[in-house]
Amino acid sequence: MATVPMDFGSENTSPVHPAYVKAVVEANAGYATNFEAEPWTERALESLKGLFETDQLWAFTVSTGTAANAIAIGAMVPPYGSVLCHWDAHTMTDECGAPEMFSAGARQIALPGEHGRLSREALATYLREARIGVVHAIQPSIISLTNLTEAGTAYRPDDIAGLTEVARKSGLGVHMDGARFANAAAHVGATPAELSWKAGVEVLTLGTTKNGSFGAETIVAFTPKYNTSLAFLRKRSGHFAPKSRFLAAQVQAYVDDGLWLVNAKHANRAALRMAEGLSSIAGVSLVHPTEGNEVFASMPPSMSDALETAGCKFQRDWRLHPRHNRFVTSWATADEEIDCMLDVCARAAQPAS
Template sequence: MFFASDNGSGAAPEIIAALTRANDGYARSYGADPIMARVKTLVRDLFDAPEAEVHLVATGTAANSLSIALLTPPWAAVFAHADAHVAVDECGAPEFFSGGAKMIGVGGAHGKMTPQSLSDALSRVGEGGVHGVQRGMLTLTNVTEAGTVYTPAEIAALTELAKAKGLPCHLDGARFANALVATGATPAQMTWQAGIDVLSLGGTKNGCLGVEAVVLFDPAKAWELELRRKRAGHLFSKHRYLSAQMEAYLTDGLWLRLATHANAMGARLVQGLAQIPGTSLLHPAPANMLFPIWPLGTNDRAAARGAVYYPMPAPAGHEAGRLVASWSTTDAEVDAVLTALAP
């Protein structure tokens, strides 16, 4: 009954098998391993982006922070949803790696900016001449921190506004595969075709042991990213172990199979919760992350019965939680947590 996060799951057997294979013999270090060359080809093919450059790191925070540092100068504003991981859950790493760029929290229900909330923020910032930060970049998250998803059209509507001001656009795809499965979009539709310049492509939460890719759809800044990654201490010497995970993840649709399962477990939770009196969802939950709201006393009762998830702030007279299903969640685990949550 572990629903605290999808990164509480183990690594998928295919990933462990790939690591075992990569462990054999010797390989060039620092990204010059032959597996990395194959990862680049895989990403270029899957994203229909023959020019794309790919750099691997071990955490989502590193992928996001390095992407942000690459796209914006220190004196500029990063437009992010007010609840974005980059804004509230990375201990200031994007500000640190960018040399002090300023996070501007953009509003919007259910973890999503709207064209209106973004244009309001864009018009508020960067108008003060030398005395204020300049407009720097846009960053979006998909799946969002509220468990909702942006469609490619919704992303395009936001990036158009940013691009009208000359701003580059980043997508935090810590749960990118779950967003693809939930929307049915292709990797290209969700990214460069919708105006995304740089993607943090997550692997860890969806069955890898620890790997994320920074995908640059315009390779012009690839060398700069290479230097920034090294300078930040995120260039692995035994890089083949990162490459091996990403290769296995993207081969034969494994990433989409794992995400399809996680989302199906999310849907099973949604259906089961709908049967529990007094329970509803704070946000739509089309992927693998849910924010249910329920009667007082539910959290303690479920914890006493062995359910593990994060209690969340709730409106007066209620309690709430965050439940995340993963690639390894089983039907039986979902059914058990539903029983634990029931009166």
């Protein structure tokens, strides 16, 4: 067993960043009104408006990314509607049908695209043949983009604008799953505004958990048109936090002093270090470009075995075509963990003498 942790299973296995803990401890002073009628929620809202450079912003905190996506989609899509997304979208593969449940039966439609990015051509083709307005057919209602994508790649503002243009021509809304929004922004070098409402996103589920907080996701709406549904669905699903100040304090910490960007840059740098190291090891190939804090690597099973034996945590056989592993870095990842993991892989690559 190695002496350093080598934990690349998920950002969720990392400790909470001290700045988020500090924010919660500071908020834990005396009584405060419940259900968002306290100053922390107001301050978090102002911070988000500053970060996204707009007053046209409404925020709904919840405790998990699945809840944020499902409530957002439920508010945007009628039961007879559909969500057009990449086949690998977290909403499709990892949310146990929550978007379908919260929308009272809408369907998710899986579309293709290279390296996790929804293809504009595939979207346009689907919409041409979707029989919009025909009562017999399910009605496309929104597109849902994930940034970072599930393949660890980033959409740029132009990519998003191109997709939203196609969607809007057919009257569709635009949702973005931003569980790793900060990592995408850090890679692309665009502002949060450029990566969201300026490119046509109407509702963003903004993740702070993967940035180091502990359970403060925010549905950020850039239009008031879904607000009633968002507010009632959040309450009805049990996600309107009575002790709201502790969620709001974390959202404010995410924005303040650029913590979101500092943590995302750290995690991205760690992933790049890993990706560069793995690329030089015989028998390893990267399945997707590394544009954020995730590395997807195909390697011989004996190398995966060696990593497990050394105590390394990662998602083995993440996807099977081609078979590959997923490694995730976070604000907490240390260079020594990466170097130790690379050392195990390099040794496993050497032919036995």
